[in-house]
Amino acid sequence: MPSVLVNLVGGTDARARTTFSEGLVEVLHGKEQEQISPLRTLDEGVTGYQFELVALRSTLRKEHNQDPLDDDPEETEKLKNLLKASLGPLPTGKLRVTYGSSSPHEILNFIRDVGVDLFDVHWAQHAAEIGVALDFRFPAPNPSEVLWAQHPCPKPRSRTSHTIDVGHNLFSHDYAHDHSRLASSFLDGSCHSQLSATTNVDAPWCPCGACTPVPFTTSLTHDRLTQPPGKPTSTLPPYTRSYIHHLLHTHEMSSHTLLAMHNFFIMDAFFSGIRDVLHRSQTEAGLFEREVERFVATYEDPRRLFTETEKDWAKVESERGKGRLAREKAAQEESEAVVQDVEVV
Ligand SMILES: [Zn+2]
Structure with a gap:
């Protein structure tokens, strides 16, 4: 056919x-x-x-x-x-x-x-363009899993008492001093190497170029056909949220490259999780439906996150130019001073 x-x-x-x-x-x-x-x-x-x-x-x-x-x-x-x-x-x-x-x-x-x-997965590419690092899994992580306990990392922002965002708006100044890996729901290669050397836990980890950077002497592979996925070959620390926040605010294109590599892996893992649950649903009736409900109960729909991030992205775009960082710092100090004044009152 x-x-x-x-x-x-x-x-x-x-x-x-x-x-x-x-x-x-x-x-x-x-x-x-x-x-x-x-x-x-x-x-x-x-x-x-x-x-x-x-x-x-x-x-x-x-x-x-x-x-x-x-x-x-x-x-x-x-x-x-x-x-x-x-x-x-x-x-x-x-x-x-x-x-x-x-x-x-x-x-x-x-x-x-x-x-x-x-x-x-155009929406995940768009997320990378506007400065969002995706951070979610399917099935949704169990809050008590060992990944959280041994290598804690701030989760995405909470929207309600029980839902969190599917990613991080790295344009936000909240990330200026957040030196964690990109995704709380996936270990970086370095943490994963440490964990697997001391325990038998097979924790999910992100092999993308941002979370698991490799030395310059290593060939980069961009697909899973050329080289089967294995354990990370590098223990280099991951690129952090604060670093990518800085790259975004200084208009470095590498920020979007790092985010795109990461977001594509998150989507890859998302679809892999879906295939696995669908396969198990053949012997466990209703499993996929239950996991979809748990996912929706755990993660907020990304529209609000995207709307906020697009505003921040547009603001930085419109203000680009020499001396912008200094102006921005002065504006931030001014707004912090106002907040302190209000608190004193
Ligand atoms: Zn990653």
Whole structure:
């Protein structure tokens, strides 16, 4: 079968989407059938189906007169209903691909409720561009696990009494003196080497170039096909949150490179965790659904974090230029002085 993925169209009209899909599985006759012979339906000639979520999202917002930058908590539900309308008439065994998911929460929703198989990770690349270091796992970490106890590291910011962010806004001045590794939920290579030398614990660790830097004499591999993943070969300390905070504020491009390497690994581990839980769900009914609920109960949807970070990113971008750091330091000292005055009053 040729590798053809059909873009399922129909816009935001559920009936139009269903009609398009019905056309794919309809048995053709006469001249139409001759054109696709020996196939009987158009669907017999395709490998799978794909959805362009960016265009759908934009149309939905226009139809509801929403600002393109405003968040709609119901958006994932609306998108799911449109995807289901398209997939209803189609066979369940073919590949389903989406482009433009906006969060790990949305990805989990699409897997659980729509059976999507493949995703792009543009949102994680965007996170790196605006200065967010991702810090989450699936399944969500158990708070009592040994990783926290032996190598403590500040978790992302709490939004409610029970949820934390999926990453860190490294533009924030809160990170100026935070000399920890990027992710609290993954050890860096150096910590992992120490832990595995003294215990049998196989703690999750991040082999990215930021968390596990390697000496200049070592060849860099950017995929897992060239070299199978193994234990870290270096005990160099990781690049820290404070260092990347400094790079971001001085417009060093290496900040985004380090963050992109890290964020891609976090997504890699996220999908690996999903595959593992789905595999175990075959013998443990309801496991995936329970883990999705636990993930949603642990991590806040990243929209608020992204909105805040984009503001900080835009501020630093607009203020770039010689002497900016000195001006910024003076402004920060001024605002701290005001806070002290208020406290004295
Ligand atoms: Zn990393």
